[in-house]
Amino acid sequence: MGIEIIMTVIMGFTLLGAVIAVEIKNLLSAVIALGTVGMGVSIAFLFLMAPDLAIVQIAVEALLLIFLIRATLKPDIRATHAHIHPVGLGLVVLLCLGLIVFGFFAFQPLEFGKPVMAQRSEIPSSHYLREGLRETGAANIVTAVILDYRGYDTLGEATVIFTAVIGALTVLRAKAHRKKGGPK
Amino acid sequence: MKGMTIIVQTITRLVKIFILLYGLYLTLTGHLTPGGGFAGGVVIACLYILLTLAYGRQWALRRFPRRLAGSLDSVGGFIFLIVACLGFGFGGMFFVNFLERFFPGRPFALLSAGTIPLNNIAICLKVAASLFLVFIVMAGARLLEKKDRTYDYKQEEEE
Structure with missing residues (x-):
């Protein structure tokens, strides 16, 4: 409590x-x-x-x-002052109320702090917790998951960061690269 | 961008080694304690950003040029991919932890968990260099307000 x-x-x-x-x-x-x-x-x-x-x-x-x-x-x-439309405000209030009611009834049968996924023994997350130290040798189970079991995912994240940096460097560069004879 | 006052510069000089050590600690012991390559890389990138804010953009770029940052970024991603491909070569599958399979370390020792510390170091290099590059590029960009309340974009030249 x-x-x-x-x-x-x-x-x-x-x-x-x-x-x-x-x-x-x-x-x-x-x-x-x-x-x-x-x-x-x-x-x-x-x-x-x-x-x-x-x-x-x-x-x-x-x-x-x-x-x-x-x-x-x-x-x-200074930020500009936004104009608030009454229909939009009503829609936002309705959406918030709906989310509160949904959350109240959806999470009613669950006990706080007890993960749903840990209640069965044959699913992957239980396997990671039981066998993680023996299979990977890493004492920190989070690192074991993101760098060993879910290595593909981390490779994808590294690719995303790489692409984002290339995009930022390209869009915000100091000098434009123009071809000879191209449009000025 | 000019640097800040002498008070900020003195405090920065005193704390910079501790911030760097904390970032390295988070990275190198990521497989034992909470932390890991991403958190360590963000802390080291924050150290670079602090130095840039305190001493000015030219000072930081003279010691850690943009070309070196780009190289470290690529090297980090490359180490990560090489380790994954070595897993394919030695263990038979992409991303398999081949070092742990052949040389199983003692749990809770610094040299354990096979390829996980290598991957942590690679991700630390990658994240630190990437965030520093983004910061340098965005700090050089300026939005200039024109007379008709529209904005124009300008990038500061290097050197």
Whole structure:
């Protein structure tokens, strides 16, 4: 019961940070508020016993995001004020209410903190937990999964990062490469 | 981009070695404790970004040029692919952990888990160099506001 109260408080803090990040005028303050969202999610991962995710979350969302936006934008840029359409607002409220009702009934029969996938013994995740140390030799089961059992997936992620960097370098380059006689 | 004040520069000089050590620790012990190549690479990239913000863009690019960053990026991806292909050569399948099969290490030792530490180092190189490249490119880009409230794009020249 205790963990649920802690998670509710942390998620409320995160939601507050997200609302402030959307509503505040100064862009740099909005980025800092977004960093508190990453911080809250990182603490939630720590309480849910996922330290790998917590480290990545705090490094990416709380540090790297702020650094990137600080370096790219001027700090005194102000966000434009968006016009809120009443029909759209009503649709968003309806969608949120529907999600809350769906979540309340969908997660009612499940006990908090008990993964559904761990209740049967012949599925892959149970096999990883039982045989991971013997088959890969890695004490950290997360690393064993992402670099041994799911190596293809990590190779795909590396390819995605590589392609993204090539795209950024190509689009944001200093000098254009023009052919001779091509359009100026 | 110019550097920051002498206070920021002094603090950066004091903490930079600890940040680098933490990134290396996360990478090299990724198969034993929480962490791994991605987290270590992000921490090292954050160190580069901190140095760039504190000392200026020219200072950082003189010590860690863009061409070297691009090479490290490619080398990281290449090591990852080579290890996977060696698994095909020695173990019979793509991505098989052939080092653990032939030289099984003691669990919880630093040299254990076969190819997993190699892959961690490769991913660390790749992520650190990639994020630094993206940062350098985006920090050089400037949106110039024109008189009619539209924006023009300009990239700062190197050197």
